[in-house]
Amino acid sequence: MNNLLMEVENEIAVVTINRPKSLNALNSETLAELNQCFCEIETRKDIKVVILTGSGEKSFVAGADISEMVNATAAEGRTMGLLAYNAFGKLENMPQVTIAAVNGFALGGGCEISMACDIRIASENAKFGQPEVGLGTLPGFGGTQRLPRLVGKGRAKELIFTCDMIDAQEAYRIGLANKVVPLAELIDYCKKMATKIISKGSYAISLAKSAINTGLDVDLSSGLKLEADLFGLSFATADKKEGMSAFLEKRQAKLTDF
Numbered sequence: 166m167n168n169l170l171m172e173v174e175n176e177i178a179v180v181t182i183n184r185p186k187s188l189n190a191l192n193s194e195t196l197a198e199l200n201q202c203f204c205e206i207e208t209r210k211d212i213k214v215v216i217l218t219g220s221g222e223k224s225f226v227a228g229a230d231i232s233e234m235v236n237a238t239a240a241e242g243r244t245m246g247l248l249a250y251n252a253f254g255k256l257e258n259m260p261q262v263t264i265a266a267v268n269g270f271a272l273g274g275g276c277e278i279s280m281a282c283d284i285r286i287a288s289e290n291a292k293f294g295q296p297e298v299g300l301g302t303l304p305g306f307g308g309t310q311r312l313p314r315l316v317g318k319g320r321a322k323e324l325i326f327t328c329d330m331i332d333a334q335e336a337y338r339i340g341l342a343n344k345v346v347p348l349a350e351l352i353d354y355c356k357k358m359a360t361k362i363i364s365k366g367s368y369a370i371s372l373a374k375s376a377i378n379t380g381l382d383v384d385l386s387s388g389l390k391l392e393a394d395l396f397g398l399s400f401a402t403a404d405k406k407e408g409m410s411a412f413l414e415k416r417q418a419k420l421t422d423f
């Protein structure tokens with residue numbers, strides 16, 4: 166991979182988008198590599214949590230690569246949009262938990278890839294925004310769909326229509342960031358959260374993630390029905406037997422992730 170770094174340790178994969186000269190902007194090659202990377206991760210049993218970040222101390226991802234888009238045709242723009250649709254969809258729906266460690270600018274496609282993660286932890290210097298309409302286009306990597314689902318229709322429209330950049334505290338206030346931490350502590354904080362998540366039942370977490378993601382795309386009654394079905398499915402696992410037995414026997418559960 167030319168534009169990504171990946172380290173796996175203690176069942177945590179840290180994936181770093183590594184194009185610091187362009188503030189980790191996403192070009193087509195990087196989008197294709199992200200797709201390939203997420204396809205690999207979703208099949209790996211030795212990875213339970215993915216932390217996605219950008220290289221350097223200034224930027225998470227400063228958006229899609231404007232130098233690549235400037236002369237692109239409508240068909241090429243659509244191809245780029247579909248590359249992101251596939252890669253971000255994989256990221257959003259993989260069975261592992263995904264945490265965006267937002268270490269600076271998360272603009273345009275950068276804000277959009279962070280929103281495809283389950284959780285966003287922002288460093289104090291992080292800045293979020295959707296500047297696309299100022300470039301004569303619109304958020305094309307999921308921003309018009311994921312942003313309103315996260316922060317509500319009114320706030321999403323304000324951010325997209327004004328192109329305002331908001332700081333980490335404001336992102337936290339509106340529910341775009343789950344937590345704000347000092348930059349120097351960002352990756353450690355994410356790893357600690359990952360370790361806590363890994364200590365729970367990974368298969369149960371993947372079922373809960375599936376219920377939440379699919380449930381938000383369907384009507385309430387269908388979502389509740391799906392939840393009941395997945396709740397039933399969890400009763401077929403050793404973890405459910407062990408988790409509940411351990412509680413009744415007043416001991417620590419030894420979960421095996423199924």
Ligand code: HXC
Nearest residue numbers: 186187188190227228229230231232272273274296305306
């Ligand atoms: C290509 C980029 C880039 C980008 C920064 N760079 N963002 N290159 N695409 N999105 C490059 C700059 O050209 C510059 O290259 C180098 O990175 C450093 O950036 P500077 O602008 O010099 O840094 P600074 O003055 O600190 O400003 C930081 C910044 C600014 C505020 C983040 O770079 C910026 O506004 N970037 C664009 C942000 C944006 O509009 N993103 C949305 C893109 S559209 P050189 O060679 O000069 O050193 C998008 C659409 C998604 O994401 C959907 C499409 C289908």
